[in-house]
Amino acid sequence: MFIAKVIIKRRPTILDPAGKAVEQGAKLLGISNVSGTRIGKYIEFIVNTDDKSAADNEVKIYCEKLLSNPIMEDFEYTLEEI
Amino acid sequence: MSKIKFGVVTFPGSNCDYDAFYAINNVLGYKTELIWHKDTDLKNSDVIVLPGGFSYGDYLRTGAIARFSPIMDSVIDFALKGGFVLGICNGFQILLEAGLLPGVMLKNESLKFVCKNIYLKIINRNTFFTNKLNKDVIKLPIKHGEGNYFADEKTLNELEENDQIIFKYASKYGEISAKYNPNGSVKNIAGISNREKNILGLMPHPENACDPILGNTDGSLIFSSLVKNLLNLIEV
Numbered sequence: 001m002f003i004a005k006v007i008i009k010r011r012p013t014i015l016d017p018a019g020k021a022v023e024q025g026a027k028l029l030g031i032s033n034v035s036g037t038r039i040g041k042y043i044e045f046i047v048n049t050d051d052k053s054a055a056d057n058e059v060k061i062y063c064e065k066l067l068s069n070p071i072m073e074d075f076e077y078t079l080e081e082i
Numbered sequence: 083m084s085k086i087k088f089g090v091v092t093f094p095g096s097n098c099d100y101d102a103f104y105a106i107n108n109v110l111g112y113k114t115e116l117i118w119h120k121d122t123d124l125k126n127s128d129v130i131v132l133p134g135g136f137s138y139g140d141y142l143r144t145g146a147i148a149r150f151s152p153i154m155d156s157v158i159d160f161a162l163k164g165g166f167v168l169g170i171c172n173g174f175q176i177l178l179e180a181g182l183l184p185g186v187m188l189k190n191e192s193l194k195f196v197c198k199n200i201y202l203k204i205i206n207r208n209t210f211f212t213n214k215l216n217k218d219v220i221k222l223p224i225k226h227g228e229g230n231y232f233a234d235e236k237t238l239n240e241l242e243e244n245d246q247i248i249f250k251y252a253s254k255y256g257e258i259s260a261k262y263n264p265n266g267s268v269k270n271i272a273g274i275s276n277r278e279k280n281i282l283g284l285m286p287h288p289e290n291a292c293d294p295i296l297g298n299t300d301g302s303l304i305f306s307s308l309v310k311n312l313l314n315l316i317e318v
Contacts, residue, residue, distance in 0.1 A: 028150035
C-alpha cells in the first residue's frame, strides 16, 4: 500500500483570483512583505497495491484526468509505502 | 421617515446589500445608507447591517478576509460600545470571524447549497430584535452553502446559560428536530447574539421577507421590533 500526496497549482501565467483576494486581506491586516500568494490544492489518498509502478500509473491518471485541469494547472505528487 | 438610521455595509462580493437597502429603506421606510467597506465612517447609523453575499469570493474561509476591511474596525468599536449590529448570512460569518460572536461555520452537512423557505422558532424573546414579535415561529428564506453553525460544548453551554441562542430551525408549529435542520447546525441553531444582546447574527434572510409582493413579510418583524425599541430609548 502507498500513500499519495498530491499538490495542484495553477500555472504561473494564469491569474489566481483566490490568491489575489487573500493577499488583499493580508494588506488590510497590515502585513506588507508578502507577495505572489497562490492558492493550490493538497490531496491525499491511499493506493491499495504493492506494485509501485501500478500505483504510480494510477496516481498519474487520477491527477491528469480528474484531480487537475491540465489546461490551467500543474500537479506534483509523492508516493510513500505504508 | 423614521428617526432611526440604518447603515448597510457593502464588501466586495456582497450581493444582498441592495436587497437589505431596498427592504429597509424603500419597503419599511426607515432611513438607510449604503457604506463602502473602505470607509471608516459609519455615517451616524443607529444600526449597522452586515449583509449576505460572498465577500472577497469566500476564497479563504467565508467572511475571513472581510473581517480586515477598514470599516470593520469601526463596526467592532461601535458594537463593543453597545451599538446595534445585525449580521445576515455572510454578515453572520463576518461577525464570527471578527470575534464579535462565538463559533464557526462549516459546510452544509448535505454538501449542497440550500435555497428555500424555512421556519424559525424564536428562542429568546427578550431582545430588542425579538421582543416586539407577535409570533413564536416565523418563516424566512435561506440561501447558503456554509451555514452549518458549530461551537464546542463549552461555548454552547455559555450560549445557553446566557440566553444567546435567539433562533432555531423548527417546523411551522415550532417543533425543533433534526429533520427541520437545513444545514446540520449544532442544536438546530440559526441565529445567536452576544451576551449583551446588541449584536445578532443569523443565517436566514429577513431582508428577503419584507416586501408583501414576495408573499412573506415575517422578516419585517425583526426590523420593526428593533426600530420600536430604539425609538422608545430616544423618547425615554
